[in-house]
Every structure is written in C-alpha cells, then in structure tokens.
Amino acid sequence: MAGEKKGLQLLDFWVSPFGQRCRIALAEKGLPYEYLEQDLMGNKSELLLRANPVHKKIPVLLHDGRPVCESLIILHYLDEAFPDKPALLPSDxxxxxxxxxxxxxxxxxxxxxxxxxxxxxxxxxxxxxxxxxxxxxxxxxxxxxxxxxxxxxxxxxxxxxxxxxxxxxxxxxxxxxxxxxxxxxxxxxxxxxxxxxxxxxxxxxxxxxxxxxxxxxxxxxxx
Incomplete structure (x- = not known):
C-alpha cells in the first residue's frame, strides 16, 4: 500500500473503544489525520480488507499509505514514529x-x-x-x-x-x-x-x- 496518500489516516468505527484510543493519542500528540469511518455492520471496505487482511477489523492507522494494525501497537507506533511529540509511555x-x-x-x-x-x-x-x-x-x-x-x-x-x-x-x-x-x-x-x-x-x-x-x-x- 506504499505510495498511496501521504500523512495519517485512521480507519475506525464511531463507538469503538479501540479506535477511540487512537483518536485520543493523536489528539494528545497534536497530530492531524483523516478520519475514515468504516461500515462494520454491513460490507467492510476494500481499503480495510487490504489494510488489515489478517483480522479484517479496525482500527488501522495508515501512515503514508502503510498500515499499522491493533490499537496498542498503534499507540506504540505513534510514540516511536513521532519522537518530537509528547510521549504516552514513560522514559524509564x-x-x-x-x-x-x-x-x-x-x-x-x-x-x-x-x-x-x-x-x-x-x-x-x-x-x-x-x-x-x-x-x-x-x-x-x-x-x-x-x-x-x-x-x-x-x-x-x-x-x-x-x-x-x-x-x-x-x-x-x-x-x-x-x-x-x-x-x-x-x-x-x-x-x-x-x-x-x-x-x-x-x-x-x-x-x-x-x-x-x-x-x-x-x-x-x-x-
């Protein structure tokens, strides 16, 4: 999926507590992103199926088109990919x-x-x-x-x-x-x-x- 849209995109579902973790983390870090609401009650989008072919579920963070799956892994990734932003994990x-x-x-x-x-x-x-x-x-x-x-x-x-x-x-x-x-x-x-x-x-x-x-x-x- 490399070479697709630049920046951050979040594939999510409005009430998902796992997606909300990512939204809160992005807000705490002041990182702009595009929110892409997914239809989990009907047909899952081709984008979601391509981005997360293993679990086929949200949330998925796309960073310059490259997918990062699973909410806690996304939180880790945001800390590591944006070291100049406020960290969620302590330094010790x-x-x-x-x-x-x-x-x-x-x-x-x-x-x-x-x-x-x-x-x-x-x-x-x-x-x-x-x-x-x-x-x-x-x-x-x-x-x-x-x-x-x-x-x-x-x-x-x-x-x-x-x-x-x-x-x-x-x-x-x-x-x-x-x-x-x-x-x-x-x-x-x-x-x-x-x-x-x-x-x-x-x-x-x-x-x-x-x-x-x-x-x-x-x-x-x-x-």
Whole structure:
C-alpha cells in the first residue's frame, strides 16, 4: 500500500473503544489525520480488507499509505514514529514495562467481560458480573491514590482504558452494580480523564453506547 496518500489516516468505527484510543493519542500528540469511518455492520471496505487482511477489523492507522494494525501497537507506533511529540509511555524502562502490562490487562479483560454481561443471562451473566467487579477492583488497586495510572501525567494506560469508561453505564445496567459505589477512586479517575479535551472529543455519551448495545443485541438475536 506504499505510495498511496501521504500523512495519517485512521480507519475506525464511531463507538469503538479501540479506535477511540487512537483518536485520543493523536489528539494528545497534536497530530492531524483523516478520519475514515468504516461500515462494520454491513460490507467492510476494500481499503480495510487490504489494510488489515489478517483480522479484517479496525482500527488501522495508515501512515503514508502503510498500515499499522491493533490499537496498542498503534499507540506504540505513534510514540516511536513521532519522537518530537509528547510521549504516552514513560522514559524509564521499568515504568514502561509496567504501563505495557496494565494496558495489556485492560485489553484482555474489560471489553470481553463487559460483552459477556450484555450477551448472557442467568448464571453465566452472574459469573461475568463477579469477574467484572474483580477486574475493576484490581485496576483501582493499581491506580491507588495517583491522579493517573502513570502518576501525575496522563499516559499510556489512561489512553488504553479511558474509552471503556463510556461503557460503564451499560455494564452497570446489565450487571446491576455501580462503579462509583464499588470503585470510587476509579470513578473519580474516569471523571478527571473525561475533562481532557482529547477524551471529551473522542468519546460518545454513555447513553449512546447503551443504545448501540441494543442494536447489537437485535443483530445477534439476543432478547
């Protein structure tokens, strides 16, 4: 795909928390890009299929026509490809390793468990609720009394996790719990992050996310 349009393009889907990570990172770095909304509910575009032939999913960052796939890899790439811009990862090797660990934890745990909350019923849903509460408490334990996951600076783990806060309302409704009651420090962190311009412009209201889950449930035949 080399030799195609110069600059940065983001193949994305409006409500995707994984795409929103990339939008927040690009905003934090002040990098201009072209947003290319993809139709994931119908026919996937030829551009997406060519850019990500392995997984055939968003987000994909095109840099001078060359594709970079997977949201956390895109965040790493932006740090390395634009070293003159504010870094998401800390400079200390140990701190970097810790940031990667917790971003990976978010990646593997939160969205998958949340999906089971709205897809399942009965005992499987109750198990998903139990797991979600454990996940959120674990993340709150890591956050502790810090302003952000990396300390005073908004960084890699915050960017990885904050898009999923727009899904909290849905998780609460399907799981019948309150994030603010169970994890008040995590709820306060989410509010702090939401006040950042990069986050506010990238996320959609929680009610819109809840409506989208309703669309997904109908599409999957879930009552």
């Amino acid at each position: 090797p140990y701190a970097r390793a810790q940031a990667r660990f917790w971003a990976d934890y978010v990646d593997k745990k939160v969205y998958d468990c949340g999906s089971r909350l709205w897809r399942l019923k009965g005992e499987p849903q109750a198990q998903a609720r139990k797991e979600m509460l454990e996940i959120l408490r674990t993340l709150e334990g890591e956050l502790g009394d810090k302003k952000f996951f990396g300390g005073e600076a908004f960084g890699f783990v915050d960017v990885a996790f904050v898009p999923l806060t727009a899904w909290f309302l849905s998780y609460e409704r399907f799981g019948e719990f309150s994030v603010e009651e169970v994890c008040p420090r995590l709820a306060a962190w989410a509010k702090r992050c939401g006040e950042r311009e990069s986050v506010a412009k990238s996320l959609h209201p929680p009610e819109k996310v809840y409506e989208f889950i309703g669309v997904l449930k109908k599409a999957y035949g879930i009552e």
